[in-house]
Amino acid sequence: MITDYSIQAIAINAIPLIFAITIHExxxxxxxxxxxxxxxxxxxxxxLNPAKHIDPIGTVLVPxxxxxxxxxxxxxxxxxxxxxxDRLHHPKTDSIWVALAGPGAxxxxxxxxxxxxxxxxxxxxxxxxxxxxxxxxVMWNIGLLVFNLFPIPPLDGxxxxxxxxxxxxxxxxxxxxxxxxxxxxxxxxTGIIGELWMQPLSNLFxxxxxxxxxxxxxxx
Numbered sequence: 001m002i003t004d005y006s007i008q009a010i011a012i013n014a015i016p017l018i019f020a021i022t023i024h025e026x027x028x029x030x031x032x033x034x035x036x037x038x039x040x041x042x043x044x045x046x047x048l049n050p051a052k053h054i055d056p057i058g059t060v061l062v063p064x065x066x067x068x069x070x071x072x073x074x075x076x077x078x079x080x081x082x083x084x085x086d087r088l089h090h091p092k093t094d095s096i097w098v099a100l101a102g103p104g105a106x107x108x109x110x111x112x113x114x115x116x117x118x119x120x121x122x123x124x125x126x127x128x129x130x131x132x133x134x135x136x137x138v139m140w141n142i143g144l145l146v147f148n149l150f151p152i153p154p155l156d157g158x159x160x161x162x163x164x165x166x167x168x169x170x171x172x173x174x175x176x177x178x179x180x181x182x183x184x185x186x187x188x189x190t191g192i193i194g195e196l197w198m199q200p201l202s203n204l205f206x207x208x209x210x211x212x213x214x215x216x217x218x219x220x
Contacts (some may be wrong), residue, residue, distance in 0.1 A: 011129075012132040013136045013140065015133060016136045016140050019137075020106060020140045020141045020144050021050065021053055022047075022048050022049070022050050022052075022053050022078075023048065023105045023109060024078065024105050024148070025052075025078045025080075026048055026105075028081040028083065028101050028102045029041060029047075029081045029083075031097055031098045031101035032088070033046065035089055035094040035097060036094070037083055037085070037088055039082050039087070040082055040083065045081050052079075053079050054079065055078055055080075058078060058079070059079075083095075083098055085098075092163055092167075095159060096159070096160050098159070099157075099159035102148060103148050106142070106145040106148075107141070107145055109137065110137070110145065113135075113138045113141065114134075114138050114209050114212075114213050115216055117134035117135060117137075118213055118217055119216075121220070122217075123220070142205050142209075143198070146202050146205065147198065149201070150197055152180050152183055152184055153173070153174060153177035153180045154177050154180050154181070158180060162174055
């Protein structure tokens with residue numbers, strides 16, 4: 001996602017990345033509360049305060065290791081929002097919506113950043129920092145959206161797949177969660193996720209956003 005790790009590039013990426021992570025996690029907590037579980041709300045995790053969501057490994061260590069390894073993709077994750085799925089009104093189906101809330105929040109943010117990008121260009125605002133930030137906002141949110149949809153627990157895609165599977169298969173699939181982090185980490189560092197998952201799906205979502213931006217692009 002990022003190949004330039006200069007101070008300027010970090011400054012441009014910081015704000016959209018913070019929003020992408022914090023709104024993603026807060027969306028999980030809000031959805032869980034809406035469907036019956038207020039655990040995250042009680043613990044103060046339905047918050048836009050980035051400090052509430054920073055995970056030492058996923059937010060700091062994994063991206064740092066990818067930077068040092070020269071990876072073309074820079075991914076990570078925040079501290080998972082605690083959800084008591086047994087407290088949801090309909091645990092099987094509501095868990096799917098709770099899992100979708102985070103990627104959905106990223107998709108909405110990507111659309112908003114794309115709109116900002118088009119407006120900046122349309123108004124001929126010659127400000128590279130703002131243009132770069134809008135571009136970074138789109139790319140970060142698409143990256144987090146696609147990465148989190150990978151169907152391995154504890155990623156959101158794993159939660160969604162678990163909710164879609166029949167109960168017996170779902171319980172068996174959920175046992176992967178204890179090893180999920182290591183599986184995903186291995187797939188990231190071997191480039192498998194990047195080549196076979198991130199790139200194709202990122203391109204798909206980018207084309208979708210480009211299509212959605214057609215009316216706004218006609219105006220500007």
